[in-house]
Amino acid sequence: MTLAIVFWAELAIKIGIIAVAVPAIGMVLGFAEMKLSAHMQSRIGPYFAGGRFGWMQLMADGLKFMQKEDIIPADADRPVFRWAPALPLIGTMALLVIIPISAAEFGIIQDLEVGIFYALAISSLSTIGVLMAGWSSANKYSLMGGLRAAGQLIAYELPLVLAVVGVVIQAGTMSMQGIVEAQTAQAWPYVVTQFLGFAIFFVAALAELNRIPFDMPIAESELVMGYVTEYSGFRFLFFFLAEYVNMFTMSAIAVTLFLGGYWFWGIPTDSALLGVIVLLAKSFVLVFIMIWFRWTFPRFREDQLQTLAWKWLIPLAVLNVIATGAFKVLL
Amino acid sequence: MNKPLGYGLLVGMKVTFKTMLQTWMSIATGGRKGLQSTVNYPKVKEVPVARARGVIALDQENCTVCMLCARQCPDWCIYIEGHKEHKEPTSPGGRVRKRSTLDRFDIDYALCMYCGICVEVCPFDALYWTPEYEYSELAMGDMLHDMDRLQDWMSTVPDAPEIEK
Numbered sequence: 001m002t003l004a005i006v007f008w009a010e011l012a013i014k015i016g017i018i019a020v021a022v023p024a025i026g027m028v029l030g031f032a033e034m035k036l037s038a039h040m041q042s043r044i045g046p047y048f049a050g051g052r053f054g055w056m057q058l059m060a061d062g063l064k065f066m067q068k069e070d071i072i073p074a075d076a077d078r079p080v081f082r083w084a085p086a087l088p089l090i091g092t093m094a095l096l097v098i099i100p101i102s103a104a105e106f107g108i109i110q111d112l113e114v115g116i117f118y119a120l121a122i123s124s125l126s127t128i129g130v131l132m133a134g135w136s137s138a139n140k141y142s143l144m145g146g147l148r149a150a151g152q153l154i155a156y157e158l159p160l161v162l163a164v165v166g167v168v169i170q171a172g173t174m175s176m177q178g179i180v181e182a183q184t185a186q187a188w189p190y191v192v193t194q195f196l197g198f199a200i201f202f203v204a205a206l207a208e209l210n211r212i213p214f215d216m217p218i219a220e221s222e223l224v225m226g227y228v229t230e231y232s233g234f235r236f237l238f239f240f241l242a243e244y245v246n247m248f249t250m251s252a253i254a255v256t257l258f259l260g261g262y263w264f265w266g267i268p269t270d271s272a273l274l275g276v277i278v279l280l281a282k283s284f285v286l287v288f289i290m291i292w293f294r295w296t297f298p299r300f301r302e303d304q305l306q307t308l309a310w311k312w313l314i315p316l317a318v319l320n321v322i323a324t325g326a327f328k329v330l331l
Numbered sequence: 332m333n334k335p336l337g338y339g340l341l342v343g344m345k346v347t348f349k350t351m352l353q354t355w356m357s358i359a360t361g362g363r364k365g366l367q368s369t370v371n372y373p374k375v376k377e378v379p380v381a382r383a384r385g386v387i388a389l390d391q392e393n394c395t396v397c398m399l400c401a402r403q404c405p406d407w408c409i410y411i412e413g414h415k416e417h418k419e420p421t422s423p424g425g426r427v428r429k430r431s432t433l434d435r436f437d438i439d440y441a442l443c444m445y446c447g448i449c450v451e452v453c454p455f456d457a458l459y460w461t462p463e464y465e466y467s468e469l470a471m472g473d474m475l476h477d478m479d480r481l482q483d484w485m486s487t488v489p490d491a492p493e494i495e496k
Contacts, residue, residue, distance in 0.1 A: 039354040040347040043369045296347045297340070 018093050025248045026241040027058045033291050040295040068233035075138035085235040087129025088242035094122045095249040100177045102262050102275025115176035116164055127153040134227035145226025149217035155309035156207035162317030163201040166194050166324040167257045180261035189260035196320045198258040200313050205250040213297040251286035381489045383462035384445050388484030393457035396431040400449035408442035441474035461487040
C-alpha cells in the first residue's frame with residue numbers, strides 16, 4: 001500500500017517538474033530569440049512590457065494567444081485538426097523525461113536502458129503532429145508544408161540516428177546516464193573523438209526542428225506559414241511552444257551525447273543543482289548557436305536540402321560509424 | 332586563392348555576431364556608439380525628414396471645389412461637397428460673380444494609402460504633405476478627418492524649400 005502511494009507521489013512530482021519546465025523553457029528561449037534576433041539586426045527588440053528589457057513580452061504574447069478565437073476551417077478534418085497541436089508538445093515532454101541532470105539518485109526523471117533509442121523514436125512524434133496538421137487543415141499551403149516536413153524527417157532521421165550510433169558504439173550503452181558516465185570515466189567529452197558525429201547530429205537536429213536554414217515546412221515566402229497556416233489562438237501557441245522547447249531538448253540531448261552532459265572538469269557530478277546548471281549552460285550555448293544560425297543564413301531550397309542529407313550527411317555518418325567500429329574493435 | 336569549404340558560412344556568422352556586439356555596445360552607452368537602427372519609440376521620438384509623407388493638410392482658402400482630387404483618388408477616400416455663392420458686384424452696375432464654397436472636405440485616413448496623387452493634382456495648392464505622423468485613433472471612424480481638422484494640420488506644414496538656381 002505504502003509503495004503504491006510512494007509511486008504515485010513520485011509520479012506526480014515528476015509530472016509537475018515537466019509541466020513547469022516546458023512553458024518556462026519555452027518562454028526563456030522565445031524571449032532569447034526575440035532579443036538576440038533584434039540585436040543581430042541592430043534593433044533593440046521588445047523593451048516595453050514589464051518595465052525593463054521587455055521581460056514580460058512573452059507572457060503578454062501568451063495571454064494574447066489565449067484570448068484569440070479558436071478557428072477551425074469549415075472543410076477541416078475536425079478531430080485530427082484539433083489533436084494535431086498536442087502531438088509535438090507530447091513528444092517534447094516525453095523527450096525531457098530521459099535527459100540526465102546529475103549522477104545523483106534523482107538525477108534523471110526516468111533512466112531507460114534504451115534511452116537514446118527511445119529519444120530518437122519519440123522525437124519523430126512531433127513530425128506526425130505536423131503531418132496531421134498539414135493534412136487536416138484542408139489548405140494547399142498546409143498540405144505542402146506537412147509533406148515537406150515528412151520528406152525532411154525521412155531525409156534527416158537517418159543521419160541523426162547514424163551519428164548517434166557512433167556514440168553508442170564508443171560508450172557501449174544506449175542508456176543516457178550510461179553515456180554520460182562513460183564520458184565522466186574518461187574525463188573527456190565524446191566531441192573530441194566524435195566531432196564528425198557531433199556536426200552531423202547538430203545539422204540533422206536543426207532539420208528535425210524545422211529551424212532556419214531548414215525551415216522548408218513553414219517557408220513564409222512560399223507557403224504562407226506552412227502547416228500552421230490555419231491555426232490560431234491556443235493551438236498555434238502549442239506549435240510555437242513545442243518548437244522552442246524542442247530546440248532545448250535537442251540541444252540537451254546533443255550535450256548529453258557529445259559534450260559530457262552534466263559533467264564538467266572539476267565540478268562534482270553527484271550534486272543535482274550543479275549538474276542542472278552545467279547542463280543548462282551547455283544547452284544554452286547550443287541554443288544560442290541555433291539562434292545565431294537562424295538570423296544569419298537564408299533558407300535552403302527543397303532540392304538542396306535533400307542533396308545535403310542524402311549525398312553528404314548519410315555517407316559521412318556511415319563512414320563515421322565504420323571508423324568508430326573499427327577503432328573499437330582494434331583498440 | 333580558393334576559399335576552404337564553409338568559409339562563406341563563417342563570414343556570415345561573423346557579421347551577425349559583430350552586429351550583435353555593436354548593438355550591445357550601443358545600448359550600454361545609451362545609443363552613442365555603434366549601430367542602433369531603431370529608437371524606443373513612445374519614449375524617444377524620431378524626427379521625420381521635412382518631406383516625409385505623414386498626413387495631408389488642407390488650405391480651405393485655396394480650395395475651389397473642383398473635385399479633381401476626389402476624382403483622382405485611387406481609394407475614393409476624399410469626400411467633397413460644396414455649393415455656389417453669389418457675390419455682389421464690387422462696383423455699381425457690375426456683374427454678379429459666383430464663388431464655389433466648401434461645405435464638406437473629409438479624408439478618410441483609414442482608407443488613404445498615401446500615394447499623394449491628390450496633392451500632385453491640386454491646381455491651386457490647397458493640399459500639402461506634412462511630416463506629422465501621430466494621429467492614430469481607438470475607433471476606426473475617428474480616422475475620418477473633417478475639413479477643420481485638415482485645416483489644423485496646415486500649421487505643421489514645413490516651409491517650402493528654396494528654389495534651386
